[in-house]
Amino acid sequence: MKALILAGGTGSRMRPITHTAAKQLVPVANKPILFYAIESLVAAGATEIGMIVGETHREIRDAVGDGSRFGATVTYLPQDRPRGLAHAVLISREFLGEDDFVMYLGDNVLTGGITDVVRGFREERPDAGILLTKVTDPSAFGVVETDAEGRVVRLEEKPARPRSDLALVGVYLFTPAIHEAVRAVAPSARGEMEITDAIQWLVDHGYAVRPTVVTGYWKDTGNVTDMLEVNRSLLETLVPEVLGTVDEASELVGRVRIEAGARVERSRIVGPVVVGARTVVVDSYIGPSTSVADDCRITGSELEFSIVLNRSRIEGVGRIEASLIGRDARVRRAEHIPRAHRLVLGDHSSVHITD
Structure with a gap:
């Protein structure tokens, strides 16, 4: 056939x-x-x-x-x-x-x-x-x-x-x-x-x-809504395994997979979650139904029910949820006043701002 x-x-x-x-x-x-x-x-x-x-x-x-x-x-x-x-x-x-x-x-x-x-x-x-x-x-x-x-x-x-x-x-x-x-x-x-x-x-x-x-x-x-829902469903079958490194100050809860070369420091990860190869997670929280791809860096942030694609960086931005973040994207907190959102968005982008 x-x-x-x-x-x-x-x-x-x-x-x-x-x-x-x-x-x-x-x-x-x-x-x-x-x-x-x-x-x-x-x-x-x-x-x-x-x-x-x-x-x-x-x-x-x-x-x-x-x-x-x-x-x-x-x-x-x-x-x-x-x-x-x-x-x-x-x-x-x-x-x-x-x-x-x-x-x-x-x-x-x-x-x-x-x-x-x-x-x-x-x-x-x-x-x-x-x-x-x-x-x-x-x-x-x-x-x-x-x-x-x-x-x-x-x-x-x-x-x-x-x-x-x-x-x-x-x-x-x-x-x-x-x-x-x-x-x-x-x-x-x-x-x-x-x-x-x-x-x-x-x-x-x-x-x-x-x-x-x-x-x-x-x-x-x-x-995107369907993608996130499929991601959630497939992660429910995830087999937990730690192939990278997780320090003593970090906590893994439930079905969490850490791929080879990934590093988790002073962070809490609640599964089902997969963290891709060579990705670094520092001083952060990653919650259920989240996939982080290879070669990413997440520092000082919270992430839940989301998909992050290769080589993206999320730095000090508080809580992100129900989001799809593309390849080589950078999300970071503005360091100077006045407080304002600074956006560079491609065609057909969608942004939800709460304050």
């Missing part, structure tokens, strides 16, 4: 972080989101992977390589611009051949993996398999309506008036029947070839579409 990972999106809702980084490579729990998708596919036995890439293709290629580090082989499939999930299948026809395949959105996280789902699909082999979960705001997703027997009746992409609270999770399973379906659909009002339309075509033409409601944690990491 082959796999198709979509990693070509521009990440407009994650700006300014995605001005300088592919959204699929932004880390949660100190690992790029994309890597979780690859690992799930490999664990399920789908090791021959086609990866749809766009304008961030060089960064994706540098991070993933040929896939051997994951136990996979990766073929890169360029897409000139995002044209919809059905279009991604359409341009992957030669790579996919006549094989069944899993399509996985590269910015989605599904805890617990997909091994059982893939096994069930192989055993029953419907024409398509879709994963569903109940959501509070269906209008933001592809929505699926089922009948009293649980059969798929209707699919609709981001409907203004949803007929159901069942949303499509970003993992799909297909037999070669999908190729005829994607050739049959036209671009939607959004200008994209929707996979919901292609699956609807399968339903309308009598093909078997098997829905599975997932009970595990799933998130589409499309914005």
Whole structure:
């Protein structure tokens, strides 16, 4: 069974972080989101992977390589611009051949993996398999309506008036029947070839579409709020370990991982927290659900429920929470009066000031 990972999106809702980084490579729990998708596919036995890439293709290629580090082989499939999930299948026809395949959105996280789902699909082999979960705001997703027997009746992409609270999770399973379906659909009002339309075509033409409601944690990491929530969820599975150094004046509480070369001095860290390699934490507090990446420095500060990316410095700023701090950022306290906030912000930045 082959796999198709979509990693070509521009990440407009994650700006300014995605001005300088592919959204699929932004880390949660100190690992790029994309890597979780690859690992799930490999664990399920789908090791021959086609990866749809766009304008961030060089960064994706540098991070993933040929896939051997994951136990996979990766073929890169360029897409000139995002044209919809059905279009991604359409341009992957030669790579996919006549094989069944899993399509996985590269910015989605599904805890617990997909091994059982893939096994069930192989055993029953419907024409398509879709994963569903109940959501509070269906209008933001592809929505699926089922009948009293649980059969798929209707699919609709981001409907203004949803007929159901069942949303499509970003993992799909297909037999070669999908190729005829994607050739049959036209671009939607959004200008994209929707996979919901292609699956609807399968339903309308009598093909078997098997829905599975997932009970595990799933998130589409499309914005900062979702990123922080995924980070929190993944850190709940953290295995505590101290590979760096922690002095006697410091305290580690709960699930805390200190990576090799990191140093903690006169600080308190309450897990789940991961502190990256060669990062220095001095006279500070780091609270639950926080990931600090490699080569950072945190001094005289408090940090909680946040993500800090590589090489950033946080110095004497009091308490920071619910924040995503990008690479090479510097956050520090102003040393002179009058008291004022001095900001250098990129496009699409968001700042919340309390005083």
